[in-house]
Amino acid sequence: MDIHVIEKQLKALADINRLTLLACMKNGEVCVCQFVGVLPISQPAVSQHLRKLREAGIITERKAGNWKHVRLAEGLSPFVEAVIDGLDAIPVCPDGGDMRC
Amino acid sequence: MDIHVIEKQLKALADINRLTLLACMKNGEVCVCQFVGVLPISQPAVSQHLRKLREAGIITERKAGNWKHVRLAEGLSPFVEAVIDGLDAIPVCPDGGDMRC
DNA sequence: CTCCTATATAAGTAAACACTTATACAGGAT
DNA sequence: ATCCTGTATAAGTGTTTACTTATATAGGAG
Numbered sequence: 247m248d249i250h251v252i253e254k255q256l257k258a259l260a261d262i263n264r265l266t267l268l269a270c271m272k273n274g275e276v277c278v279c280q281f282v283g284v285l286p287i288s289q290p291a292v293s294q295h296l297r298k299l300r301e302a303g304i305i306t307e308r309k310a311g312n313w314k315h316v317r318l319a320e321g322l323s324p325f326v327e328a329v330i331d332g333l334d335a336i337p338v339c340p341d342g343g344d345m346r347c
Numbered sequence: 348m349d350i351h352v353i354e355k356q357l358k359a360l361a362d363i364n365r366l367t368l369l370a371c372m373k374n375g376e377v378c379v380c381q382f383v384g385v386l387p388i389s390q391p392a393v394s395q396h397l398r399k400l401r402e403a404g405i406i407t408e409r410k411a412g413n414w415k416h417v418r419l420a421e422g423l424s425p426f427v428e429a430v431i432d433g434l435d436a437i438p439v440c441p442d443g444g445d446m447r448c
Numbered sequence: 449c450t451c452c453t454a455t456a457t458a459a460g461t462a463a464a465c466a467c468t469t470a471t472a473c474a475g476g477a478t
Numbered sequence: 479a480t481c482c483t484g485t486a487t488a489a490g491t492g493t494t495t496a497c498t499t500a501t502a503t504a505g506g507a508g
Contacts, residue, residue, distance in 0.1 A: 253361060279484065294486090331426070362496080391498080415454075
């Protein structure tokens with residue numbers, strides 16, 4: 247794998263908010279609307295973080311009406327898998343959560 | 348492992364010059380004087396990169412007279428190992444190289 | 449001691465980054 | 479059609495990063 251791609255993926259991983267987003271995806275697909283409120287940042291900031299993860303090939307997106315669902319990409323590089331494996335999963339949409347999406 | 352430590356190590360890895368330095372260490376200990384000239388940056392820049400790798404716990408240093416030798420730390424986190432595994436080793440001190448150290 | 453070499457630190461700078469608020473866009477509901 | 483909601487983009491700002499040159503430090507050689 248090209249070293250420039252490795253660098254790009256590492257830069258995408260090297261941020262605590264993006265690591266938290268990935269930890270939320272460990273258990274499967276998540277609606278983006280769940281993230282607003284989980285992180286102490288604004289909705290545009292979440293959107294910008296997700297774009298960076300997508301451009302690095304780490305997540306994929308699925309549009310469903312007004313909502314967007316994100317998940318970990320298939321066939322991630324071993325080192326990306328290893329980083330995510332090292333994160334504790336963060337449950338989203340717990341019982342009583344917002345279930346519109 | 349604490350997510351802040353993960354973030355710090357990822358930030359230390361997420362730079363093409365530091366990845367190149369690590370690739371030089373895949374085959375074992377290297378004298379720092381070998382790096383000056385391998386990378387297209389100045390000696391202080393190399394020193395600053397090595398400090399960042401050391402502060403993240405990714406490399407260890409050994410002082411030998413005027414020279415300093417660096418190597419990959421023992422017991423690296425699995426994801427750090429995975430990143431380094433993905434790099435192609437870069438040979439230093441090839442035949443005909445500077446053998447003072 | 450003085451000189452030289454290897455490395456570290458200081459100080460300054462330009463670019464990249466992560467955030468904000470404001471606004472635009474897209475789709476469903478009425 | 480209008481309104482509302484979820485998400486994206488634009489523009490601006492403060493912080494961090496990676497580099498430079500200049501200088502300091504440490505250790506061996508003479």
